[in-house]
Amino acid sequence: MISMKHWAVFITNDSNKSRFVHRLLAGNVPELAFPKGFRGALLSKLALERFMDEEDRHGTKIITQGTQQALRTMSSGEQKKALLNHLFENDHDFIVLDNPFDNLDTGSQKELTKTLEEKSKQTIFIQIISRKEDLLSFIENFGSLKKDELSINQTLEKTFTSNEVPHYVGSIPNALNPIEFNHDILIQLKDVTVKFGNKTVLQKLNWTIKKGEFWQLFGKNGSGKTTILSMVTGENPKGYGQNLFLFGKKKGSGESIWDVKKNIGYFTPAMTDKFKGYHTIENMLVSGLNDSIGLYLKPTESQLRLAKKWLKLINLWEEKDTLFHDLSAGQKRLVMTTRAMIKRPLLLILDEPTAGLDDASAKLLVDLVNKISRESDTATIFVSHRKEPGLDPDFIYELQMQENGSTGRVISSL
Ligand SMILES: Nc1ncnc2c1ncn2[C@@H]1O[C@H](COP(=O)(O)OP(=O)(O)OP(=O)(O)O)[C@@H](O)[C@H]1O
Numbered sequence: 001m002i003s004m005k006h007w008a009v010f011i012t013n014d015s016n017k018s019r020f021v022h023r024l025l026a027g028n029v030p031e032l033a034f035p036k037g038f039r040g041a042l043l044s045k046l047a048l049e050r051f052m053d054e055e056d057r058h059g060t061k062i063i064t065q066g067t068q069q070a071l072r073t074m075s076s077g078e079q080k081k082a083l084l085n086h087l088f089e090n091d092h093d094f095i096v097l098d099n100p101f102d103n104l105d106t107g108s109q110k111e112l113t114k115t116l117e118e119k120s121k122q123t124i125f126i127q128i129i130s131r132k133e134d135l136l137s138f139i140e141n142f143g144s145l146k147k148d149e150l151s152i153n154q155t156l157e158k159t160f161t162s163n164e165v166p167h168y169v170g171s172i173p174n175a176l177n178p179i180e181f182n183h184d185i186l187i188q189l190k191d192v193t194v195k196f197g198n199k200t201v202l203q204k205l206n207w208t209i210k211k212g213e214f215w216q217l218f219g220k221n222g223s224g225k226t227t228i229l230s231m232v233t234g235e236n237p238k239g240y241g242q243n244l245f246l247f248g249k250k251k252g253s254g255e256s257i258w259d260v261k262k263n264i265g266y267f268t269p270a271m272t273d274k275f276k277g278y279h280t281i282e283n284m285l286v287s288g289l290n291d292s293i294g295l296y297l298k299p300t301e302s303q304l305r306l307a308k309k310w311l312k313l314i315n316l317w318e319e320k321d322t323l324f325h326d327l328s329a330g331q332k333r334l335v336m337t338t339r340a341m342i343k344r345p346l347l348l349i350l351d352e353p354t355a356g357l358d359d360a361s362a363k364l365l366v367d368l369v370n371k372i373s374r375e376s377d378t379a380t381i382f383v384s385h386r387k388e389p390g391l392d393p394d395f396i397y398e399l400q401m402q403e404n405g406s407t408g409r410v411i412s413s414l
Pocket residue numbers: 069073074075076077078103196201219220221222223224225226227228
């Protein structure tokens with residue numbers, strides 16, 4: 001009988017995680033002393049992405065056979081549960097859990113913890129982990145991955161080396177061409193309801209976002225956070241015919257999607273993961289001024305001067321010619337947040353910007369967002385399941401799931 005030795009492998013933004021996971025699944029990590037022929041499976045965002053692609057391209061339902069709904073339209077929690085059930089139904093000796101709690105609300109985290117605890121008697125788990133608070137309590141073997149090198153640590157304490165968080169230098173740079181908007185209210189939802197088929201997802205929501213306000217959008221998996229964001233960005237056709245006002249205009253009153261988008265800076269980590277281009281980080285920043293990903297026009301002197309100010313602020317000026325592709329995950333997030341902010345939009349939307357980051361990088365990003373909110377009159381919506389230590393929003397908009405759709409409530413933290 002094989003002993004149930006579970007592992008946590010701590011990674012930082014410098015670790016070559018995907019190479020390591022690949023080696024693990026191929027049975028190529030002798031440090032863990034797994035028997036030959038041990039069969040492993042992977043619970044990760046990438047694994048989910050593959051199932052979604054398969055469904056999009058060939059209509060093949062593999063992990064959601066019991067339902068009509070497309071995997072891609074499910075909430076993160078629903079997707080993870082579907083994949084985990086699928087993995088448990090098949091015979092595996094070990095399962096690699098790549099940051100399993102990312103994108104999960106606290107209720108779903110507890111539920112997942114319980115399931116994993118139960119299953120830990122039959123299946124070996126290897127938790128790839130970047131936030132200390134996520135450690136599964138039944139794990140007693142620890143390693144850390146620096147670049148490609150796995151070191152085995154005797155104790156948990158030895159696994160964590162403190163990362164110094166540097167401070168930002170200077171203040172948030174001004175806009176090149178400030179956006180003219182002379183009203184106080186940016187976004188207003190009055191009794192907005194959204195249904196998919198028979199299912200009501202949002203029920204009579206009321207939300208007013210004013211200039212300069214800092215909001216955290218909070219709610220369980222499946223409560224409708226992504227849906228409400230797609231109403232705010234004007235992308236969701238379900239906004240037509242409702243009392244939805246975007247930057248002073250009623251949705252459907254002849255405004256184009258670009259009229260709305262020019263006022264918004266948007267970042268979600270999926271943008272980074274999918275971004276395959278080879279651009280310098282300087283060009284990446286400048287492209288944020290044109291709302292494009294690549295850079296199609298030669299940047300002007302004033303655009304380059306502005307990019308320099310931002311790069312100095314985030315301590316990446318020395319790296320201006322580095323390819324975006326070659327940055328660490330934490331640096332990429334800082335660049336993408338800055339890129340979303342460089343035009344000084346009226347509204348900055350950051351959708352789970354800290355998911356998958358280690359503690360030090362998450363803190364760095366949170367500090368930047370607090371600073372942006374303090375020093376500019378851009379309003380911010382920060383979506384996160386975690387109570388991010390140090391995040392300092394003015395208000396929380398909480399979606400509360402009810403039987404007939406989520407309702408919203410405002411919690412002031414002023
Ligand atoms: N196009 C669609 N068709 C059917 N159902 C949908 C569609 N889009 C979303 N839903 C459902 O609406 C609900 C809300 O989904 P949404 O993605 O907005 O939640 P969320 O709060 O963002 O979740 P998470 O935190 O897990 O990302 C979910 O139950 C989801 O399955």
